[in-house]
Amino acid sequence: MGYEPLVNQNPLRVLNLGRGSKQLGLVMARAGLGKTALLVQIALDSILRGNRVIHVSIGESIEKTKTWYDDILQFILQEHSITRPHELIEMVAQHRMIMTFKEDTFSRPRLEERLNDMILQDIFKPNCLVVDGFDFESSDRSTVEDIKEFLESMNLQAWFSATSHRGDDRVSPTGVPAPCHEVDDLFDTVILLRPEQDATIQLEIIRNNGSIPDSGAALNLDPSTMMVKEG
Amino acid sequence: MKQNLDQVRNIGISAHIDSGKTTLTERILYYTQRIHAIHEVRGKDGVGATMDSMELEKERGITIQSAATFCTWKDHDINIIDTPGHVDFTVEVERALRVLDGAILILCSVGGVQSQSITVDRQMTRYNVPRIAFINKCDRTGANPYRVAQQLRDKLNLNAVMIQIPIGLESDLQGVVDLVTMKAVYFEGEQGDDLRYDEIPAELKDEAEEKREELLDAVSMFSDELMEVMLEEQEIPEEMIHAAIRKGTLSLELAPVMIGSAYKNKGVQSLLDAVNMYLPCPTDVENIALDLDNDEAEVVVSNNPEDDLVALAFKLEDGRYGQLTYIRTYQGVIKKGESIINTRTGKKIKVGRLVRLHADEMEEIDEAGSGDIVALFGVDCASGDTFCSKNINWSMSSMHVPAPVISLAIKPVDNKAQVNMSKALNRFTKEDPTFKTFVDHETNETIVSGMGELHLEVYIERMKREYGAEVEIGAPQVAYRETITRRADFNYTHKKQTGGSGQFGRVGGYMEPLADEEYEFVDEIVGGVIPREYIPSCDKGFQASMKKGTLIGAAITGVRMVINDGSFHAVDSSDMAFQQASKGAFREGYAKAGPVIMEPIMKVAVEGPSEFQGAVMGSLNQRRGMIVGTFEEGNYTVVEAEMPLSEMFGYSTTLRSLTQGKAEFTMEFSTYKQVPKSVAEELVKAYQEQQKEA
Numbered sequence: 001m002g003y004e005p006l007v008n009q010n011p012l013r014v015l016n017l018g019r020g021s022k023q024l025g026l027v028m029a030r031a032g033l034g035k036t037a038l039l040v041q042i043a044l045d046s047i048l049r050g051n052r053v054i055h056v057s058i059g060e061s062i063e064k065t066k067t068w069y070d071d072i073l074q075f076i077l078q079e080h081s082i083t084r085p086h087e088l089i090e091m092v093a094q095h096r097m098i099m100t101f102k103e104d105t106f107s108r109p110r111l112e113e114r115l116n117d118m119i120l121q122d123i124f125k126p127n128c129l130v131v132d133g134f135d136f137e138s139s140d141r142s143t144v145e146d147i148k149e150f151l152e153s154m155n156l157q158a159w160f161s162a163t164s165h166r167g168d169d170r171v172s173p174t175g176v177p178a179p180c181h182e183v184d185d186l187f188d189t190v191i192l193l194r195p196e197q198d199a200t201i202q203l204e205i206i207r208n209n210g211s212i213p214d215s216g217a218a219l220n221l222d223p224s225t226m227m228v229k230e231g
Numbered sequence: 232m233k234q235n236l237d238q239v240r241n242i243g244i245s246a247h248i249d250s251g252k253t254t255l256t257e258r259i260l261y262y263t264q265r266i267h268a269i270h271e272v273r274g275k276d277g278v279g280a281t282m283d284s285m286e287l288e289k290e291r292g293i294t295i296q297s298a299a300t301f302c303t304w305k306d307h308d309i310n311i312i313d314t315p316g317h318v319d320f321t322v323e324v325e326r327a328l329r330v331l332d333g334a335i336l337i338l339c340s341v342g343g344v345q346s347q348s349i350t351v352d353r354q355m356t357r358y359n360v361p362r363i364a365f366i367n368k369c370d371r372t373g374a375n376p377y378r379v380a381q382q383l384r385d386k387l388n389l390n391a392v393m394i395q396i397p398i399g400l401e402s403d404l405q406g407v408v409d410l411v412t413m414k415a416v417y418f419e420g421e422q423g424d425d426l427r428y429d430e431i432p433a434e435l436k437d438e439a440e441e442k443r444e445e446l447l448d449a450v451s452m453f454s455d456e457l458m459e460v461m462l463e464e465q466e467i468p469e470e471m472i473h474a475a476i477r478k479g480t481l482s483l484e485l486a487p488v489m490i491g492s493a494y495k496n497k498g499v500q501s502l503l504d505a506v507n508m509y510l511p512c513p514t515d516v517e518n519i520a521l522d523l524d525n526d527e528a529e530v531v532v533s534n535n536p537e538d539d540l541v542a543l544a545f546k547l548e549d550g551r552y553g554q555l556t557y558i559r560t561y562q563g564v565i566k567k568g569e570s571i572i573n574t575r576t577g578k579k580i581k582v583g584r585l586v587r588l589h590a591d592e593m594e595e596i597d598e599a600g601s602g603d604i605v606a607l608f609g610v611d612c613a614s615g616d617t618f619c620s621k622n623i624n625w626s627m628s629s630m631h632v633p634a635p636v637i638s639l640a641i642k643p644v645d646n647k648a649q650v651n652m653s654k655a656l657n658r659f660t661k662e663d664p665t666f667k668t669f670v671d672h673e674t675n676e677t678i679v680s681g682m683g684e685l686h687l688e689v690y691i692e693r694m695k696r697e698y699g700a701e702v703e704i705g706a707p708q709v710a711y712r713e714t715i716t717r718r719a720d721f722n723y724t725h726k727k728q729t730g731g732s733g734q735f736g737r738v739g740g741y742m743e744p745l746a747d748e749e750y751e752f753v754d755e756i757v758g759g760v761i762p763r764e765y766i767p768s769c770d771k772g773f774q775a776s777m778k779k780g781t782l783i784g785a786a787i788t789g790v791r792m793v794i795n796d797g798s799f800h801a802v803d804s805s806d807m808a809f810q811q812a813s814k815g816a817f818r819e820g821y822a823k824a825g826p827v828i829m830e831p832i833m834k835v836a837v838e839g840p841s842e843f844q845g846a847v848m849g850s851l852n853q854r855r856g857m858i859v860g861t862f863e864e865g866n867y868t869v870v871e872a873e874m875p876l877s878e879m880f881g882y883s884t885t886l887r888s889l890t891q892g893k894a895e896f897t898m899e900f901s902t903y904k905q906v907p908k909s910v911a912e913e914l915v916k917a918y919q920e921q922q923k924e925a
Contacts, residue, residue: 066860086746099861121848121849
C-alpha cells in the first residue's frame with residue numbers, strides 16, 4: 001500500500017504491535033492525559049498496516065470520535081510528506097468503523113451481536129478493536145474475562161482504555177492502578193500515561209506483549225499534539 | 232412599528248416532521264389573538280391550520296414553505312417564520328434561519344431527538360441562532376421529557392437545562408412547575424386560556440427542588456451576581472435568574488428546556504413568556520453586510536432606524552394578489568412611497584404596498600422599522616437580493632447555497648401545459664436558489680435539478696396544482712462530474728487553410744488537478760508568443776471545454792489550466808482561432824490527465840429499532856455505502872453512512888419493507904467522490920451507446 005515508511009517510523013513499533021493477532025492491550029491514565037489520542041494512534045497504525053479497525057466509543061458521539069481521527073491524521077500528514085493525502089484519508093475512512101454505545105447499553109452480548117451483524121453479511125471484518133470508555137469500575141473480573149474470551153474466539157487484537165483516579169491508591173503487584181488492579185494480568189500489554197514535571201506525558205510500559213520491558217525504550221506524548229514521540 | 236427594538240422578536244420554529252410545529256404555531260396565534268378559532272393540521276373541519284397556506288401542505292399535513300406571520304405577546308412584537316421540517320427543503324430552512332434572531336426547537340416527547348432534529352440543529356449552530364427547546368406532545372403515551380432533555384445534551388451537545396418540570400405525564404398531563412418562580416402553572420378552560428398559578432403539588436416538591444438546583448448551578452455560570460447570592464445562601468430574585476438564563480441563551484451556551492403539549496393547550500403561554508424573556512431582540516445579534524463599493528468589505532449593520540435602509544428579500548411568494556416579497560430590515564426604515572435600490576441589479580424600485588402578514592391574511596402598513604419582517608407587493612426581484620436607500624450600496628452576505636445533485640427531464644403534456652410550465656419554472660427558480668432549470672439542447676428536453684427526489688417531486692406537484700401544468704417526468708439523473716487526477720502537458724496547433732482567410736493558433740502549457748475549486752486559468756506567457764488580445768480567447772476556449780467531459784459528457788471540475796507557450800500568425804490568428812486551439816489543447820491534455828468520473832455522495836443517517844440494525848447495514852452495504860459508524864441508545868440505533876446518490880433511489884421503500892416501517896432516514900449532500908472502476912465503465916458504455924443512437 002506504500003505506507004510502510006510511515007509504519008516503520010512510528011515510535012509505537014516498540015510495542016510490538018501486530019506480532020500476535022490476539023494481543024490484548026490496556027492504556028491507563030487519569031482523565032485528560034491522552035488515552036483516546038493514544039488509542040487512535042494505535043488504531044491508525046493498525047490501519048496503515050492494512051488492517052480493519054472497529055473503534056468502540058462508549059459515551060461519545062460518532063462525530064467526536066471521527067474528529068479525533070481527522071486531527072491525528074492531520075498531524076501525521078504535516079509530519080510526513082505523503083504524495084496523495086486524499087488517498088490516505090479515504091483509505092483510513094474505509095478501514096475504520098465507529099461504534100458508539102451509551103454507557104449502559106454496552107455489553108458482551110451486544111458487541112457480539114453487532115460484530116456478527118457485520119461479519120456474517122461481509123460488511124466489515126475487523127482485525128483490531130479499540131474500546132474507549134469501558135467502565136472498569138463497575139465491571140468485575142468475570143465480565144472482563146468474558147469479553148477477553150470472546151475477543152480471542154474472534155481472533156481479534158483489542159485495546160482498552162481505563163481511567164484511574166488521583167485519590168485511589170490501590171495498585172496491583174506489578175504497579176497497575178485501580179480500577180484495573182485486579183484484572184491487569186488479563187492484558188498482554190499495559191501502558192500507563194504519566195504527566196511529568198516538564199508538561200510532557202511519559203508512556204510507562206508496564207508489560208509489553210507479556211514480558212516486562214527493559215527500561216531502554218522511552219516514549220512520550222507531545223502535550224500540544226498528543227502524538228507519540230521517542231525520547 | 233415598535234420604536235423600542237428590545238420588544239421585537241424574530242423567531243423561527245424548527246423541528247422534526249410531525250413533532251407538532253404547525254399545531255404549536257396555531258396555538259401561539261390563537262393565544263396572541265391573531266386568530267380566533269383553533270384548527271388542527273389534519274383536522275376534521277377541513278380548514279387546516281392557518282400557517283399551512285399551500286394546498287399541498289394541507290393535504291400532506293406537512294409545512295413546506297416558510298410563511299412569516301406577525302403577532303404580539305405582552306407588549307412584544309413577534310414575527311414567526313414557519314420553517315419546513317423536511318431535509319430536502321433545507322434551503323428554505325437555511326434562508327429562514329438567516330433572518331431569524333432566535334428559535335424554538337420543538338421536539339416530540341416520545342420520539343425525542345431524531346436525525347432530522349440533528350440536521351436542523353446543526354444549521355442553527357451554523358447561523359448562530361440562540362434557541363429554546365420545547366418538548367411537545369407530553370400528553371402522548373410514552374412521553375418522557377427527561378429522556379429528551381438528556382438527548383439534547385448527548386446528541387446535540389447542547390447545554391440543555393430544564394426550566395420546567397411536568398405535573399403528570401401522558402394522559403394525566405395537568406400543567407408544569409416553573410423552576411424559576413417555583414410555582415405550579417395550570418392551563419384551564421376549554422382552550423387552556425385561563426392560567427392558574429398554585430403551590431407545587433406535595434409529591435413534586437423534592438423533585439422540583441432538585442431540578443431547580445441543577446438549573447441554578449447551570450445558569451450561575453453566566454452571572455457573577457447570581458453566583459454571589461447563591462454562595463451567601465440568600466433568597467435569589469427571579470429577575471436575576473431570568474437575566475442569567477437570557478445571557479446563557481444569547482451566548483448559545485445554554486438551551487433552556489420547556490415542556491408542554493400544544494395539542495392539549497398546555498405550556499404555550501409560558502413558552503411565549505420565555506420567547507420574550509430569553510430570546511434575542513434584533514440589537515442583540517450582530518449582522519454583517521458587504522459593502523459593494525468597498526471591495527465587499529464587511530460592515531456591521533446598525534439596527535438604527537435613523538440610518539440608511541438595508542433590507543434583505545428572503546422569500547418570494549406568488550400570492551393571489553401578485554408577487555409578494557418578504558423582507559427583513561436590518562437598519563433604517565422602509566416607507567410606503569419611497570424609492571429603494573436593489574443592490575444586485577442596481578434598479579430603483581418604488582415601495583408600493585407594504586404589508587404585515589399573517590399566513591393568509593394581511594394588514595396594510597405605512598412603514599416598517601429596523602429589525603422588522605414585512606412584505607412588499609409587486610416588486611421584481613430574486614430571493615436573496617438586498618435593498619438599500621440610495622446613499623449606500625451594501626449586500627447582506629451571501630447565503631450558503633449548495634449545488635444541485637439530482638435532475639430529471641420534464642415534458643409538458645400539451646400546449647397549455649407548456650405555457651404554464653414556463654411560468655411556474657420562472658417563479659420557482661426565483662424563489663428557490665437550489666432549484667434550477669435549463670433546456671438540454673441535444674435532447675431538447677427541459678431539465679429541472681435540485682437537492683433530492685422529494686424536493687423535485689414537490690415542485691412538480693406544485694406545477695400541477697398551482698399552475699395547472701401537467702408534465703411527464705423522466706427517470707431521475709444524478710449530476711455526475713468529471714475531473715483529472717494528474718498533470719498533463721499539451722501543445723496544440725489549430726490550422727485551417729481552405730481558401731479565404733485562414734485560421735492559425737498554437738497553445739502550449741499544462742493542466743493539473745485543483746483541489747476545492749472548479750477552475751483556474753493561469754497565464755504564464757512571456758515574450759508575446761500569444762498576443763495579449765488572444766489570452767482571454769484561450770480562457771474562453773478552456774471554459775467552454777469544461778462544460779462537457781469526454782468520458783460521459785458531464786461537466787468537468789477541479790482543473791487548473793496553465794499556458795506558457797504558443798505561436799501566432801500575423802494575418803490568420805484570431806479570437807476564434809485561439810478559442811479553437813484551446814479547445815483542441817484541452818482535449819489533448821485531458822486525455823492524458825487521467826480523467827475520472829465523480830459522483831455526489833450523500834451523508835445518510837438511518838434511525839430505527841436496534842433489532843433491524845443488521846438489516847439496515849446490509850441494505851446500505853449493498854448500495855455501495857460506506858458505513859461510518861453506529862450509535863446505540865437504548866433500543867434505538869442510528870447508522871451513519873456515506874452513500875452514492877445514484878444508489879439511493881427508492882431507498883425509502885426498501886427501508887420500509889426491511890423494518891416494517893419502523894425506521895426512517897435523512898440524507899444530505901456531503902461531497903463528490905470518484906466512482907469505482909466497474910461503475911465508471913458502465914457509465915462510459917451507456918454514454919457511448921447513447922451517443923451512437925443520437
